[in-house]
Structure formats: structure tokens, C-alpha cells
Amino acid sequence: MILLDTGPIVAFFDVSDNYHARCIEILKDLDEELLTTWAVLTEAFYLLGFSWKAQNNLWEFILRGGVSVRSLSQYQQIRCRQLMKKYKDLPMDLADATLVAVAEDERIRKIFTLDHKDFSVYRPKGIRKFTLLPEHT
Secondary structure (H helix, E strand, O other): OEEEOHHHHHHHHOOOOOOHHHHHHHHHHOOOOEEEEHHHHHHHHHHOOOOHHHHHHHHHHHHOOOOEEEOOOHHHHHHHHHHHHHOOOOOOOHHHHHHHHHHHHHOOOEEEOOOHHHHOOOOOOOOOOOEEEOOOO
16 A cells, blocks of 8 residues: 555646656556545645646546545544644645554555655654655655
8 A cells, every 4th residue: 555645646637747757657657556535635636726627637536446535533633633733843734644644543654755855754653754656756
């Protein structure tokens, strides 16, 4: 299982994105299931708001099972608040907090993100650090 952050999602559906080709290439080579959260998708839909076609393609990706979407438990919501307080100096946004909370609960180490700056700092309980994809951005 690989967690999917906002950056690659936007890159998949915005052909003008600098990381579009690289993210599509990585996506094609993945053999593990992708998992994200509604907060991440909200952020992605907002950033793709310039194009109904891009947003519709994201909907198709979700509905065809390209990514599973996790809703948060009450405990995970509380954990998001704790994480955002802990990393307030970065600051940590809600989308990142949801991914870290899910990673902790499900012991997921891999994350497909373009935000290496922040995800290399986050230290999820029980995981120590994330394995970041792509390796270099």
C-alpha cells in the first residue's frame, strides 16, 4: 500500500504541470494499491479547479478504483489535531496530517508525494520515517 499525496494527483491530471510526465511514469510502474484521504482529494480538486475536464478525469480515476479513499475515525481526527500542533512551525496542513494519521494506524511507510521537504521531517509513530516516491523531485 502506498499513500498518495496531493502533488502527484494534480500532476496526473494537469498536463502543464512540471511533474506530469514523471508522475505518470511512476504511476504506470506501481504494483501496489494507492490510498488517500478526502482531505487530500479536496485539496487536489481545488487545485484542478481551472479545468472541469481535469476534475472529471480525477473523478474517473477515483470511481474506477485508481485510488482508495479513507475516511477518518474520530481517533484519527484527534491525531490530526495533535500532529498539526506538533508541526505548527512548518506548518502542517490538514491533508498532510490525515496521511500521517492513516500511515500510523495502518503502518504504511511509502508515500507518493512531491512534498519531500515536509514528509522527510514528519516522524509517524511506529514507522520512524517515510519512504518517499519519487526518490528525487
